[in-house]
Amino acid sequence: MRSPPRLITLILLTGLSTVSLNMFVPALPAIAAELGTSYATVSLAIAGYLAVTAVAQVVMGPLADRFGRRPVMLGALALYVLASAGVALAGNVGGFLGWRMPMAAITAGWVVTLAVVRDTAAPGRAAAIMSTITGAMALAPLIGPLLGGVVAQVLGWRAIFGLYAALGTALLLLCWHDFGETRQAAPREPLWHSARRLLGDRGFWAFASCTALSTGCFYGYIAGFPAISEARFGLGEAATGVALGAITGGFMAGAFLSARWAERLGLTRMMLAGRICAVTGLAGGLLWALAIGPLSATGVVASVLFIGLGNGLTMPSANAGATAAVEGLAGSASGLLGALTVAVGAVVTAGIGALVAASPTPVALLSALLALAIGALWAAWAAHRQG
Structure with missing residues (x-):
């Protein structure tokens, strides 16, 4: 078949x-x-x-x-x-x-x-298809x-x-x-040779790092906001749930736009646009909190919406780029990409959870998320330079 x-x-x-x-x-x-x-x-x-x-x-x-x-x-x-x-x-x-x-x-x-x-x-068409898939599957966590x-x-x-x-x-x-079956031909080289080619490819690591760090921003917000919600804003469970779900709305909007623009603009331009979007929103919220006054819960959510929007623009293209980095190893690349994303998500969840437990403030949370977003922007720029 x-x-x-x-x-x-x-x-x-x-x-x-x-x-x-x-x-x-x-x-x-x-x-x-x-x-x-x-x-x-x-x-x-x-x-x-x-x-x-x-x-x-x-x-x-x-x-x-x-x-x-x-x-x-x-x-x-x-x-x-x-x-x-x-x-x-x-x-x-x-x-x-x-x-x-x-x-x-x-x-x-x-x-x-x-x-x-x-x-x-x-790759460009693949990013558009992945935008449609990820936009639809974003409903699943809700x-x-x-x-x-x-x-x-x-x-x-x-x-x-x-x-x-x-x-x-x-x-x-x-x-x-x-x-x-969509695989064109089985790899002829030994499995460890294929793994070595993939692990040694800088393009794969640039795309994969962008995906992992972008997803880390999402996990970090999910892990950190509930503590701030209770300690700083006195929100109940329902309001906290709405605030956590808002990032998914941003992601779906970004994926919608990516499905229409990715093939025309190219993978790395879409990635850069998404990462700049995330960095701008987080930096704006952090500067407001430091220079003007404390952020409200609405202000924090408004800043974090840019993470969702940026991830929706970035991740379909980053995923497509990672799986296309080494010819004939799309399956191996997608598996390693998924494992790396889960591992980074686990580390970020634990780290930001500990951070906001010690300092439950919007400044602490936004600072950590901004650091991750800048790392993802750097990875997107590295992919762009290599492409």
């Missing part, structure tokens, strides 16, 4: 990859209570899952280059369905966590999608927890994992009929 998957199939795969992380989060207290363990222990279903996801991406990328996109995607979906059913039937916390970790196989939905888009489109909360309240937490299994089964059947 050689016909490439349709765009809607790729969107659904990336969407399931996203909601698999967060849809069950509202049910964590109920899970801990039923399984007779602590909240901290069941929270490993998030932190441990992210760690396994990073490793899985590094492995799945080269497998997709070696054996093809279709078998890796179908195998990953089958494992995901089995693991989801295992979690739904788990009788203790060991079974819960033991089956939860293999659910990370669904990360193939993102890794293989990047490779497929690179296989079937030139819808996932809401849906999970409703399902858990009505049917219980096990129904969430039953729903994961059902969705995975539906996508497995869809991909069986609509996921043709």
Whole structure:
């Protein structure tokens, strides 16, 4: 089967990859209570899952280059369905966590999608397609927890994992009929030679660093704002949730613009435009706080909206550039790119969380985010110079 998957199939795969992380989060207290363990222990279903996801991406990328996109995607979906059913039937916390970790196989939905888009489109067109995919999948972090909360309240937490299994089964059947092989030819060189070529390519690292640091800005805001919201602004949970969701709105607007401009303007110009946008918004908010007076919650959110807008402009092009950096290694590149992004996100989340715990002020948060945004701008400039 050689016909490439349709765009809607790729969107659904990336969407399931996203909601698999967060849809069950509202049910964590109920899970801990039923399984007779602590909240901290069941929270490993998030932190441990992210760690396994990073490793899985590094492995799945080269497998997709070696054996093809279709078998890796179908195998990953089958494992995901089995693991989801295992979690739904788990009788203790060991079974819960033991089956939860293999659910990370669904990360193939993102890794293989990047490779497929690179296989079937030139870099500029690939960036436009990725803008459409990422713009649509940005809804997943908003819808996932809401849906999970409703399902858990009505049917219980096990129904969430039953729903994961059902969705995975539906996508497995869809991909069986609509996921043709797009890899042109298997690499002839040994796997470690391919890895060495990728790891030694400066262009790949410039594009990948831009993606990772740009995503780090997003994670940093998510990790840092709730502490400031409570300590400085006295916002409730609902208002804090709205403030956190605002960055997603900015991202969707940026992705919408990127889908229309990326092919015409080129990858690195789009990346630079997005990074300048993010730096300008954060620098403006920080200068206001330092020179004029304390920022309100609205002022902080207004500054951070520029992160979302900038990421929407930048990341589709940066992703397309990273997967196109070394010919024939799109799968390996997408896997390493995903793992690097997760790793940087974990470090940034921990670092900014500790920073705002010690100094819960808008100045501390915006300063840290601005440093990350400047790093991403530098990486975008490096990619532009090499291109």
